[in-house]
Amino acid sequence: MLQRLRSSSSDPRIQRRPPQAHAILGWLPCISWSLLLCFLFWLPVAEAEEPGAVERGLQIALEAERRDEGFGDLTAHLEMVLQSKGGKESRRRIRLRTLEVPSDGDKTLLVFDEPKDVQGTALLTFSHIDGDDDQWLYLPALERVKRISSSNRSGPFMGSEFAYEDLSSQEVEEYTYRYLRDEELGDVATFVIERFPRDAKSGYTKQVVWIDQEAYRALKIDYYDRKETLLKTLEQSDFQQFLDRHWRPGRMRMVNHQNGKSTDLLWTDYAFKTGLEGSDFDRSSLARIK
């Protein structure tokens, strides 16, 4: 899942915390509490009667992120299957490479193999902890590299049911949280938390996330639109563990309840710590990845 993948890759905590800061890990709860105090004044959801729920929600998100730290770099192939309301399918095939960058957000390069008319098109993203991401689009027919605006958060990615924000860097700081309950999802024990995007450009008012209690993987997310009605549900399955640490889903299924369309993202050929470096993500690399 890009979510976890990105969240770890742009990992605000590792990157903000220099190595020696591990020693002061104990301070984190204090920081969280002060953050929490801020939220109390800002968010109607963080009502005074349930500060415990807000704190617990944040702790679960932090733990999920902590468990995926340090993946270094990864490459993967993905296939996107778009289903229309009538069941008509169309496919996209994409290659992905991501580099974890200490002290800033991750770098990601996507190369499109299908549909054929966009073959060779590449999208390079430098995500940043603060401020807008930097994005460049490579158009092979013109041999043109174009810097593009990254402020499209809520729009669909390649005509799919995934919005750009569903697939982009998800840092803990981008949301505020509230723990709801423990729940059995199928036969898996999960925490159910709510999270509220802090970015005004987000297409959502809230997301409800089911996180399994053993490995802290997001198994299911409900997305609520700006009118606070249920818009989409994401289900992640076929998880595999890499390097004895990082869990990744083989399948992400997004169903849009309002338009009846759905998109499956199928992940294959995951490889971690492949030795990618910064030069594999510079502007000149866009033209030669093919």
Added chain:
Amino acid sequence: MTRRRGLARACAVGLIWAGVLAPGPVSALELSGFLALETRLFIEGEGDAGQATENLSLSFEPEIYHAWDDHRQSVQVTLFGRVDSSDSRRTHADVRELYWQYAASSWEVSVGWKKIFWGVTESVHIVDVINQTDFVEDPDAEEKLGQAMVQLSLVRPWGIWDFFVLPGFRRRTFAGPDGRIRTLPVVDPELTEFQSSKGEDHVDWAVRWSHSVGIFDFGLHHFNGTRRDPFLELTRNAEGDEVFKPIYGQVQQFGLDLQATTGPWLLKLEAVDVDGGREPYRRILSGFERTFFDLAGKGLDLGVLAEYSNDDRRARPNTVFLGTRLTFNDAQSTDLLAGAIVSQEQGAVWSIEGSRRLGDSWKLNLRARAFVDIPPESLISGFLNDDYVEIELVKFF
């Protein structure tokens, strides 16, 4: 093509294939490309010189890419050919790309025929000087001919340095007597003249420094060699007919391209100083693109574009480009671009372009262009009665 250049090309091809066939781990050969059928309907009937009202054209662009040596070495071949029902000069073929590349982590070198794009604007490209325009393809001048080169790129923390040696000048393609969207009278390539005594064998060179810092992306370049856009001189050919003679001058060009990307705004600037040749000039092109994303939560993006061009040549008016781009972000990637380039003295060119994918591997492109109030003294006065609608169906493989 002269025999010498033919020989040089054969040698280059030989070298490249020698590299491909060298032992070592080899990745799969990838073949792709497209085949396109295009028809143009000219709304005002026959052309000023009696050219056909309808035109049919077939184009083919196969592409081979092959990488080996852990992707450090690669070969890219892109060929192009078109058969046109009315214009013998639009029936043409070209080697768009045919190069070998070695890419190390902080430098790369390419040898062969290649396409290079510089610039940030949408309406016209004034700094983009490496490749010659394949003008018979489309009057928007976006299609380029392959350019022979040796290119060295150095990737440094303070930007990318590109060095080019450019042998083998390519002449701009112009529509023939039976073609439309052409000058009146026609350009006669037989009469082509060069300022340099070496003619098209003059070896050009160029260097560009480009970098990205925060919200800014910019490039500075210097080009020394044969100018890509010829001066067109009214003259008579051997038969005594009035024609335009293309004269290619020798120039030194300095240029800048700059884009600031902030939120949904792209602010753009291109500037050139071209010295030498018949008509030295300075030109500045500046503008913006503002996109309204995900309108009403329907996934639709609306872009508004404006660009202003200031050219100090007397015959070239200052122009304003206003345009709008609609991107539907649907499964078929439907998009629409409409705009006009307008000047006070020399009329306007209106354009609408739309495209939509059909199934998985087909695409339908629609274009319509109208040339309005172009005065007789304009170089493009011959376009005035050539308003057209173009439908193109493309099969990708």
